[in-house]
Amino acid sequence: MKLAFLDPLLHTPGPWASVYFGTARNTEDAATQQELQARAACERLAAQGADDATCQALYAELSTPAPGLPGRALFASHGAVRLDIPLTTPPAQPESCWTALPHTGPLLDYAGADPACLVAYVDRTGAGMELYDAQGRHPAGQVEGHDWPVHRTATAEWSERHFQNAVEDTWEANAARAAEAVAATAEDCGAEFVVLAGDPRERRAVRDKLPQQLRVAAVESDHGGRAAGSGAGQRLLDAELETLRAEQAHAHAEEALQRFRAGRVPTEGRIDAAEGVPALIDAAREHRIEALLVRSGGTDLHRDVWVGPEPDQLALRRTDAQYLGEPRPAAARADDALIRSAAATGAEVIPLPDPDGRGAAPVGGLGALLRWPYEGGLPGGGRPREA
Numbered sequence: 001m002k003l004a005f006l007d008p009l010l011h012t013p014g015p016w017a018s019v020y021f022g023t024a025r026n027t028e029d030a031a032t033q034q035e036l037q038a039r040a041a042c043e044r045l046a047a048q049g050a051d052d053a054t055c056q057a058l059y060a061e062l063s064t065p066a067p068g069l070p071g072r073a074l075f076a077s078h079g080a081v082r083l084d085i086p087l088t089t090p091p092a093q094p095e096s097c098w099t100a101l102p103h104t105g106p107l108l109d110y111a112g113a114d115p116a117c118l119v120a121y122v123d124r125t126g127a128g129m130e131l132y133d134a135q136g137r138h139p140a141g142q143v144e145g146h147d148w149p150v151h152r153t154a155t156a157e158w159s160e161r162h163f164q165n166a167v168e169d170t171w172e173a174n175a176a177r178a179a180e181a182v183a184a185t186a187e188d189c190g191a192e193f194v195v196l197a198g199d200p201r202e203r204r205a206v207r208d209k210l211p212q213q214l215r216v217a218a219v220e221s222d223h224g225g226r227a228a229g230s231g232a233g234q235r236l237l238d239a240e241l242e243t244l245r246a247e248q249a250h251a252h253a254e255e256a257l258q259r260f261r262a263g264r265v266p267t268e269g270r271i272d273a274a275e276g277v278p279a280l281i282d283a284a285r286e287h288r289i290e291a292l293l294v295r296s297g298g299t300d301l302h303r304d305v306w307v308g309p310e311p312d313q314l315a316l317r318r319t320d321a322q323y324l325g326e327p328r329p330a331a332a333r334a335d336d337a338l339i340r341s342a343a344a345t346g347a348e349v350i351p352l353p354d355p356d357g358r359g360a361a362p363v364g365g366l367g368a369l370l371r372w373p374y375e376g377g378l379p380g381g382g383r384p385r386e387a
Contacts, residue, residue, distance in 0.1 A: 001107075003339070003347070003348065005135055006340075009075055009083055010340060011309075012082060014309075015049075015098055016100070017045050017054050017096065017098055018073070018097050018099065018103035019062065019072075019075075020072075020091045020110055021073070021090065022071040022087075022092070022093075023071055031065060035063045039059065040094070042058055051079070054077060054078065057081050061084065062074065070086075070088060071090025071091070071110065073111065085111055088134075091110060099336070100330035104335075109351075114248065115192035115193065117131070117132045117191060117193055117194070118130075118186045118193075119224070121224060122178055122203060123199065124174060125144060126174055126177065127143050127182060140185050143182075179206045182194060182206065182210065192217075192248065193244075198225050200220075203220045204220070219244060250353070257293070259273070260275075260362065264367075269375055270375060271374040272369065273368065273370060274367065274374070275364065275366065275367040277300050278316055280292075284345075287345045288372060289341070291369040293362055293367040295351075295355070295361075296365070298365010299364050300335075301334060304331045305333075305337050307329060307332045307340075308329055311344035311345070313325065314337050334366065
């Protein structure tokens with residue numbers, strides 16, 4: 001999961017109210033039930049010490065119907081809602097807490113960790129693009145090529161053959177322009193793969209002109225089209241995308257887990273992975289984490305650490321935090337602190353599947369792949385795993 005969307009939470013001081021809230025109801029009293037649950041969530045926050053202004057801001061948002069959204073995660077502080085994230089899988093019951101840091105850990109379960117996917121709806125004149133990510137579906141721009149000539153004729157006279165060649169040239173030029181735009185947009189949006197929808201000929205023409213790395217990861221779909229903003233074709237495409245993104249997420253997690261298992265074993269004195277809260281706190285302070293691995297249910301996720309207002313102010317003990325330039329550190333969950341640090345340094349967070357027969361890894365549910373290795377041993381005197 002890419003974490004750029006958490007930017008509004010990174011540098012605003014706490015404490016924070018975090019609410020996970022289901023909104024999908026088809027009953028006659030749906031609005032009444034939502035208002036009651038919104039009120040109950042805010043009352044729980046008030047009982048935990050949340051200020052009136054923050055509770056009122058959350059109540060105003062939570063009691064407002066949000067059609068089409070299964071659920072929402074809202075984060076508020078100092079009387080304002082700072083971030084509102086749509087959920088793909090809402091909690092069975094609303095969850096609310098008042099803590100030093102935003103409680104972002106549940107996003108891995110409720111918001112979905114499927115990779116960002118750029119869909120390009122191509123035709124002979126260009127392409128329209130949409131981004132599918134953890135926050136839903138968003139317009140991502142369009143590119144227009146030449147609109148004439150784009151239709152061939154059925155005659156075989158010389159002048160008509162010349163015209164048909166011009167049509168072919170227009171198609172090729174438009175495909176090249178569309179491929180260039182798709183590649184640039186995928187890079188700008190952080191899309192991890194591309195799906196091309198539209199007529200087979202145009203799909204292939206655009207795919208053949210994509211850069212090599214993007215081309216091998218591109219997928220062609222028989223569903224949807226540039227003018228198919230709704231209807232059966234779009235519904236079939238949405239279902240296909242859901243499957244593709246889930247498969248990509250599973251493959252990415254398995255690859256990361258293999259790298260982690262190999263990296264925590266010393267190779268020529270180098271250790272490329274870390275596990276356990278002490279080693280991860282050290283790696284986070286040094287901006288060493290490339291990818292944070294999180295296994296739901298791990299015992300280390302809710303372990304207390306100490307934090308300051310900045311994402312790299314983390315420590316195991318309160319007295320340690322005072323040496324980081326923060327005289328009044330606050331206690332926070334380890335997963336929330338490490339996710340905040342990962343978001344601030346451009347690292348990704350990878351939710352891991354349930355343990356397999358090889359045993360739970362990482363131990364405690366938290367681990368990391370490192371941007372650069374430790375030499376000679378883990379920090380704090382920790383011992384690396386043996387092969």
